[in-house]
Amino acid sequence: MSSAAVQLELAAMSDDPIREWILTEGKATKITRISPIGGGCINYASRYDTDAGSFFVKSNRNIGPSMFEGEALGLGAMYETSTIRVPRPFKVGPLPTGGSFIIMEFIEFGGSRGSQSALGRKLAEMHKAGKSSKGFGFDVDNTIGSTPQINTWTSNWIEFYAEHRLGYQLTLALKQFGDSEIHEKGERLIKNTQQLFEGAVLEPCLLHGDLWSGNISSDKNGDPVILDPACYYGHNEADFGMSWCAGFGGSFYTSYFEVMPKQPGFEKRRDLYMLYHYLNHYNLFGYGYRSSAMSIIDNYLRMLKA
Template identity: 35%
Template sequence: MKQLGKRLAEMHLNGKSDRFGFHVPTHCGATEQDNTFEDKWSTFWTERRIGDLVRRLADADVTRLDKELRQHVWPILFSKETDAKIKPAILHGDLWSGNYGVGPDGTAIIFDPSSYYGHNEAELGICHMFGGFSSAFFRGYHDVIPKLQPHYEERQKAYEPALRILGDASQLYHHLNHALMFGGSYKSGATSIMRDLVRWGKSQGARHRADL
């Protein structure tokens, strides 16, 4: 697992582009992803990933929460300073436990990608969603690519699994995608994450105003 984390980080470091997106659409499950190129990660994330799924779901609660995320959360998690530090990296895009294995020589391998050029941290989200990745995997990864601060943990609530802002997570993009494909509990999981993120964002705004 540590080797897999290390090799994934090395792939992120070496697969580069000057923009976020991909030259053709790719699929995450049955969902065709909007890979239109964008110059900034914050734009690609809010419009081509979260925003695209919100529009397709056409659900009143999800749409309302998306507006609150845009107002209270994304400007904090993707500040101008943080946005400038995020560089496009080639991602597997759908790295759950069924999409990695071990070759005959013992080498860790990944397959069945849903690739695009994005923020390397976004790759780690689905690694938590269904489990199967040990702490050694994340240690190996961050030995090569350190966590980007500030707000690494909070961004992971958007990228990675978390039904509560400080509890077990359940990644927002993939919950929205599963809600689009399967409905049911995935919608409630997605709205729970969105509400937790909005509460956190509002608390950060209140704290900032109190400091002024």
């Protein structure tokens, strides 16, 4: 490469931190192709092909690095369990024109979402391996969709879920929509959930946090892959909260419970964990999700005679 070409390359790298990382710490000497990848509604995604392999890059022109830092910490925590496959995170940083980026391992997906049985078993293995001595929460706050997710460490799971999950979403609905009805009824439910957990073992397990069909895939060998997490340490059953749009079948639960046995009251708590995500969808996307959230709240109030 000529001296002039080297200078141009160095100048291009200084203006592009993604390119700079790939051509230094990523151990590539050239980038052969950059291809856009669809599927996201919040971030822009690309595949960078190089002579050292491929990298997956997400960027956002409006949001600073904190969102991707939370994602990278979650991916790293799941990766370190050596259980279910996740993209390994490499680098998070700011863009010079504003916004941020994350560089991670590129995984070649297979033609389907893979085996439900394998997914259930691997997820349970992650829940079993990923434990925390700090209690329930995570080292950083992150996001669920684009909604802030508060992960302040708390010693009691029922209190954590009441304040930082249901309570936060109910307050957001009150602020955004002035929805005093769902806020009042939801708060009444929160105060009466203790009996739903009788006999359950509440250990802080590493959760993916946003496990719906769009965040579940398989690699070219057919092994399950999960991505785009909103990780924290919580009761393992909370990872089924998006089951209404995750497509979990009987074989998924059978395999899961072979590794992590079903706890007393599981069926009674299912909708309580779905409620968090219905409330979040209400806050993100509007009234189309309000009736589902309200139906769950009303059913629990009747069941608990609250």
